[in-house]
Amino acid sequence: MNAFTDALGKILDFTTTVNLLGYPFVQEALLAAAALGLVSGCLAPLIVARKMSFAVHGTAELAFTGAAAALLIGIGVGVGALAGAVVAALLLGLLGQRGTERDSVIGAILSFGLGVGVLLLWLNPERTANKFSLLVGQIVGVNSSDVLLLAGCAALVLLVMAFVYRPLLFASVDPDVAVARGVPSRVLTPLFAVLVGVATALGVYTVGALLVLALMVTPGAAAARVTASPVKATVLAVVFAEAAVLGGITLSLAPGAPVSAFVTIISFVIYLVCRVVGTRRLARTSVAA
Numbered sequence: 001m002n003a004f005t006d007a008l009g010k011i012l013d014f015t016t017t018v019n020l021l022g023y024p025f026v027q028e029a030l031l032a033a034a035a036l037g038l039v040s041g042c043l044a045p046l047i048v049a050r051k052m053s054f055a056v057h058g059t060a061e062l063a064f065t066g067a068a069a070a071l072l073i074g075i076g077v078g079v080g081a082l083a084g085a086v087v088a089a090l091l092l093g094l095l096g097q098r099g100t101e102r103d104s105v106i107g108a109i110l111s112f113g114l115g116v117g118v119l120l121l122w123l124n125p126e127r128t129a130n131k132f133s134l135l136v137g138q139i140v141g142v143n144s145s146d147v148l149l150l151a152g153c154a155a156l157v158l159l160v161m162a163f164v165y166r167p168l169l170f171a172s173v174d175p176d177v178a179v180a181r182g183v184p185s186r187v188l189t190p191l192f193a194v195l196v197g198v199a200t201a202l203g204v205y206t207v208g209a210l211l212v213l214a215l216m217v218t219p220g221a222a223a224a225r226v227t228a229s230p231v232k233a234t235v236l237a238v239v240f241a242e243a244a245v246l247g248g249i250t251l252s253l254a255p256g257a258p259v260s261a262f263v264t265i266i267s268f269v270i271y272l273v274c275r276v277v278g279t280r281r282l283a284r285t286s287v288a289a
Helices: 002-011 014-020 024-049 053-073 077-095 099-123 128-136 144-173 175-180 185-206 218-226 230-253 259-288
Strands: none
Touching: 014 230, 024 053, 024 144, 024 185, 024 218, 024 230, 053 077, 053 099, 053 185, 077 099, 077 144, 077 185, 144 175, 144 185, 175 185, 218 230, 218 259, 230 259
C-alpha cells in the first residue's frame, strides 16, 4: 500500500512535472508525440474499418526489429524502425491480399520480426536503457533531428492520405462494390499498409513497439462507438490520440515511468467511456423507435 501511495504521489507531483516541461528534450518529445497523434488519429478509423488491428501489431514487431538493428550497427533508431516497418507493410500488403490467408501471414511475419529483434538485442550487450525503450517507449532519446524526421514522415503520410482518402474509404466500407466500380484496391491495399507502417514506426520513439496499438487502433475503435460519420470519427480519433499520447508523456515525467503505461491507460479509459456513451445512445434510439 505504501508503494502504491508513493507512486501515486510521484504521478501527482505537478511541481516537478511543470519544471520538467521546461526542458528542451521534453518539448521535443511533445512535438514528436503531437505529430504521431495526428497521423495515428487520421489512420485509426480506416484501420478499424479494414480490420487491420492484428496487422498493426505485426508491423510494430518489424519496426522493433529495424530499430534493434539500427541500435546494433550504430545508426539512427528512427531510420531503422522506419525501414523495418515499411518492409513489414509491403510484405503484409503483398502476401495478405486474400482475406483467408491474411491472419496466417501476419502471424508468420510477427513471430519472425519479434524473434530476430530479440536476437539483435542479445547481440548488443550495451545501451540497455535504449533496448528497453524500444519496447515500452522513452522520451529521453528524442532529439531535434528525430523531430524533423518524424514531422517529415507525418507530413508525407498526411499528404498521401489527402489524395487517396475517398477511394480508400470506399474500399474500406464496401470492398466488393468498390472493386466493381473500378477502385484500384490491389494498389490501395499495399499503399495503405505502407502508410500504416510509417506511422507505426513513428510510435517506436514514444510509445514503444509493443504498445503502439494504443494509438494506432484504440482511438479509432473509440470513435467508432460514438459516431458513424467517417469525418467525425477521424476528428474524434485525432483528439483521442493526442489526449492519450500528450497526456501520457506529461503524467510519466515526474515518476520517470515508461510513457506507454500512461498512454495505454488513457487510451483505454477513453475507449470505455465511448463504449458506454455509444451503448446508451443505441438504447435510447431503440426505445424511441
